[in-house]
Amino acid sequence: MFKKITEYFIPKARRELDAELRSERIFVAVLLISALSNFLGINLAVEIGAKLNGQLLLLNGIINLIILFAYRFGLPKFTAASIFLTQYAISFPLQAWLQGGLLSPASAAFFLLPSVAMLILGKKPAVFWMIVSALLSVTLLVLELNVGSPEPEYDLEKKQLFYFSSILGTNLTIFLILLVYELGKSRALQNLHEKHKALKDTQTQLIQQEKLASLGELTAGIAHEIQNPLNFVNNFSELGNELIDELIEERLKSRESRDELMISEILEDLRKNLVKINYHGKRADSIVKGMLDHSRANTGEKKPTNINLLAEEFIRLSYHGLRAKDKTFQANFDMELAQDLPSVKAVSQDIGRVILNLVNNAFDAVHEKSKSAGEEYQPHVKVSTQLLIAPGGYHSQEENPKSYIQLTIADNGGGIPKSIQDKIFQPFFTTKPTGSGTGLGLSISYDIVKAHGGELRLNKSGSKLSTGTEFMLILPVA
Template identity: 35%
Template sequence: MQTAEISSPAIAQVAALLDGLADAAVIVDTELRVLAWNAAYAHAVGVRPRRLLGLARQDDTHCNDLFRLGICSSACLAKRTMSSRRAFRVDEIRGSSPLGSAEDSTLIVTAVPITENGETLAVLEVYRDVTAEARIQERYKGLLERERQRAATLEEEVKLRTADLERSLRELRQTRAQLIQSEKLSSLGQLVAGIAHEINNPINFIYGNLDFLDTYVGTFQQIIEKYDACTLQQKDATKIGTLKADLDYEYIRADTSKLLHSIRNGAERASKIIQDLRRFIHSGVTDRGPVDVRACIDTTLSLLSHETRKGTTIDKNYGTDVPTIMANEGQLNQVFMNLIANAVQALDGNGTVSISASRRENGVAIGVADNGPGIPEAHLLKVFDPFFTTKPVGKGTGLGLSISYSIVNAHGGSLTAESTVGQGSTFTVWLPIGDNQTSTAEDR
C-alpha cells in the first residue's frame, strides 16, 4: 500500500487492506485526488510508486490524470458514488491499454463509498482486468455463431436434397406406373387384337345381312297381307284363323320389326366396340402435323355442346405461350373428347369443368378438372385399364381412358389422374412439342 497523507481513520482502515488485493485499487478523495493505491494500480497506470507518491502530494494530480478510461469524462464513477453514496459496478469498459496492456482491455470497475459519521470522505475504486476472459467469451460466441450458421446451411442443404429426392421418387413412381400401364396395355393389345379380329367377322355377317333380312321380312309381310285380302272358302279361312291364333300371329307380326330394330342396335353397339378396340390397338401415331391444342379442345367442346348445355359450367384457362406441337389432331380430339365427356358425365349437370392449357417444360400441359364426386383410390388404380367402367351397361365400355392413355403414350407424352373423393378429379395430359417445332400458336 502506498498513501499520501491520510487523516481519516476510516480511509486509513480501507487503505490498509489494499495490498491484499490482486486487482488494481485506488482511493480518491472528494476532489478525485489519489490518496492510496496498491502495487497493481501503480503497475497499471505505469508510474513508479515513488513518483506516484510525489504526484499524489501535489494538489493538482487527479485520478483521471493517471488512469484515463472512457467513462471518466462521460460519467465519472467516483463522482456518481459520492453523490449517490452507494456502490457502482461497470462492466466492459474498453480503452486502449489502461492496465498497461498494449491492446484494448475489458475491465470491471467497482466503486465503493468510504464514509465516516454519515459523510462520504472518499471512494475506493477497484479495477479488474477481464480482457482474457472476455476474449475467450468473444471467441466462444464467434464459434457458436459459426456453428449455428454451419448448422443452418446444412439444414438448408438437407432440405434441398430431400426435396430433390422426393421429386426424383415421384418421377420414378410415375415412370414405373407408366411402364406397368404400357406393358399391361401392350400384352392386352395383342389379346384384344385377336378377339377383335375374330368377332369382327360374325358381327359383319349380322350387320351386313340385317338390311336383307329387313327387306325379306317386309316382302313376307306384303305377301301375307295379300293372302289375307283374298276371299277363302269358309273351311280354309277357319283353319288359317285357328293356326294364326295358335301361333300368336298378330303378336309376332307386331314384334318382328321391334326385334329387327333391337338386333340392329345390338349389332351397331358391338361394331362400335370393335372399332374402339381397333383404335386402341392401332393408337400409334401415323400422321402428324402442327396442332394448336387450344383449337383442338375448342373443337371437342363444340362437338360436346349438347352434353354441356345441361347446367355444366365450362371454365377455360389457356396460356398465351402455348406452343404448337407435332401430333395427330384426330387422335388428340379423341383424348380430349373422352376426358371432357368423362368429367361432364361425372358432374351429371351440376358443377364446373375447368380446362387449362399451358407451356410446361418442352411441351404442353392440358388439365381437365371437375368438382364432381371424385374417384375412390381403389378405382384410381384401374381407370386406365381397358374395360374398367362404373357406368351402366350400354352407357360406357371402359375403353375411353385406355385408348387416351395409349394415344398420349404413342405421342411420347404422359396422362395422369388425381382425385379426392367428394372434391373432384383432375386428368393431366402432357405432350412434347416434338420435331423441332418451337413456335407458339400466335406465331403462325
C-alpha cells in the first residue's frame, strides 16, 4: 500500500522511463512520513494545550502535501526538496521557541535537518543544511542569552507527557525514514543484481553468437579449401583415365605399328598425374586433420606452435570463407613471413581464432571501402611476421632479454577514427553497422592474447582514417 502511494507521487515521466526510482521513492517517503508525523503531532498539541504548535504542525503537514503534488506534476526534485527543507528550517525554530527554547524537545529537530537533507539530496547539499542548522541553533542561543528563555506555550503539568511523546515521535520518525532508506537500498541492490545477471546472460549469448559466426566463416573456408584439392584429384583422375585409354589403344596395335615413344610419354604423364593426385590428396588430408583439431574440445594446453603456418592457414580460410559468403567479395592479400622463426607456446585453436578475427576485420574493411571508392582502388591485406627482442611495452633489464614474435595484419581500408581508437577493445563496442557485429570479437581476442602473456595492439601511428588499419599481435617465444 505504502509503495503504491509513494509511486503515485513520483512524476509520470520518470515512471514511464522504467528507470531506477530509488531516490524518488525515498524523497516521497520522507515527505509522507513528515506530513504524517505533523498531523499526528496535532493530537499531542491539543492534549497539552499548545495551540500555536498545533496550528504550525497542521500548516507544515499541508505544505508537505502541496510539495508532494507539485513534485508529481513537474516541480523539479531539487526545488521541491529545497522548499521542504526551508519550511522545516523555519518551522522547527518557531516550535522550539514556543515550547521553551533550546531545552525543549523540538530542538532535537535541528539534528534531523542535515540528516534529512543528505538522505534526499546527497552529501554536498547536506553540508549547506548542516551550516544552516548550526546557525539556527546559535541564533536561538543568542536570543536566549540576550532576551531570556521564552515561557513555554503549553500546560506545564503535562510536561512529562510532552517530553516523552516528542522524544518517542522523533525517534519513530528517524526509524521510519531509515527503514525506508534501507528498503530502498535493498530494492536497488536487488535490481542491480538482476540487471547484472541479465547483462551476463546477454554477454554469454553474444559470445556464443560470435563463436558461431566465426565457426560459420571457418567452416565455409575449410569447405572451399577442401574443394580445391578435390577438384585437382578429380581432374587428374579423369585425365589419367584418358591417358590409360590412349595407352590401351596403342598397345592393341601390332608391334610394328606401335609408337613406343608415345607409350613412354603416356606412362610418364600418368606418373606425374599420380604424383599430383598424391600431393593434393595429402593436402586435403591435412585440411581435414586441421578441421578435426579445431572440432576437438579445447583443453587449454599450450603447445609449441608455428605462427607462420597458423597465419597462412587462417588467412586462406578467412579469404575463402568470405568468398563463399559473398560472391562480390574481391581483395588481394600477400604474406611476408619471416623464415626460421622459433615456435610460440600457445593454444593453437585460440590464437587461430584471434588471427581469423583480425583477418576477417581487415577483409571486411577493404571490401566496404571498395563499394564507395573508385575503380583505381585496389583492396589489399598484408600479413607479416618478424622476430622481436624485448619490443616496446616489454622492457627487460636482463642481459638476455626475452624474444617475441610479432604478427602484423595491415589493410588499406577505411581506417579507424582517432576519436574511437582507445575504445575498440572494449566489450560490445563495434564500428560495424547495426546487426553486422556483436562488438565482442576484438574484446575476446584481446583477452585471449593477454592470457598467452602477449599483447594485441592497434598501431595508432599506422592506422589512420581513409588510409587503413594495422594490428599487431605479439606473443612470447616458447
